[in-house]
């Protein structure tokens with residue numbers, strides 16, 4: 001592919017939202033010795049993508065402008081680096097491009113072979129791309145909350161906030177894979193949807209009981225996978241079991257402070273921030289669950305690459321039900 005150009009979507013400065021995304025023709029990237037070149041089929045947008053554009057990882061990410069955003073992709077291997085042993089041309093895969101490199105809103109991208117996983121024929125590109133940051137975060141948050149996926153764990157009671165979103169909708173399904181009792185929060189329009197994912201009890205977050213996180217059956221939570229913002233410790237605390245833990249994937253300064261205080265005072269009820277780390281083992285496990293029909297990606301909406309800015313705006317709006325996918 002050396003010397004060929006491709007269509008891509010990039011931005012050249014911090015801020016500006018969807019309107020700052022520009023359609024360009026750029027050279028097709030060349031894989032290094034441990035990388036694969038992918039012809040992309042789908043890319044999944046995550047809130048972190050537009051948060052990076054806003055500058056939350058400034059000055060490290062993006063390392064330079066212009067920057068082609070988005071890390072979560074699925075596609076077909078069309079070239080392999082000289083040191084790559086596990087992949088061949090024609091393999092269908094799912095890959096994390098990482099935030100530093102980005103590159104997902106394009107026709108082609110290079111991925112490290114260490115963050116690339118084979119995708120079975122039964123797993124469509126959009127479903128696979130959706131898994132990466134979102135499902136891996138859900139999995140790691142549940143594990144940090146005490147869930148075990150070996151079939152030997154205790155039947156914990158978990159609360160999942162924002163269960164209709166990208167992370168939350170995987171967290172509900174994965175909690176059921178781990179045999180947990182799930183209480184979930186979402187807006188009224190998504191109550192039946194969240195129940196269909198397996199939630200045992202669902203709270204409308206705009207009602208008084210929902211805002212207070214009270215389980216309808218009076219259960220206390222052993223773990224909370226907290227996927228939204230604006231809920232204080234004083235709301236969580238009375239709803240936790242004796243040694244209940246809140247895993248906060250949207251941590252604020254008060255989360256870190258609270259985490260430190262609870263640790264220093266050996267408190268039984270805790271809150272802990274989580275920054276998920278994409279790794280091959282978790283990704284392989286999740287792709288396997290999709291293949292077995294135990295986990296599904298619910299697609300909120302699909303956009304062609306030509307309309308990537310609409311997908312971006314939809315994610316920034318904060319009301320997705322499941323994943324937002326750009327199809328390439």
Ligand SMILES: NC(=O)c1ccc[n+]([C@@H]2O[C@H](COP(=O)([O-])OP(=O)(O)OC[C@H]3O[C@@H](n4cnc5c(N)ncnc54)[C@H](OP(=O)(O)O)[C@@H]3O)[C@@H](O)[C@H]2O)c1
Nearest residue numbers: 047137162164165166167187205249274275276318319320
């Ligand atoms: N720490 C990490 O490693 C990590 C990893 C992934 C994501 N995150 C962060 O986690 C957050 C969630 O990510 P996501 O991909 O799931 O976002 P998302 O898909 O954009 O979430 C949107 C959903 O959240 C629901 N929601 C919003 N506020 C709510 C509330 N107060 N109570 C209940 N539901 C609410 C919305 O429902 P309505 O439309 O009905 O309002 C919508 O369905 C983001 O801030 C993201 O940056 C962190």
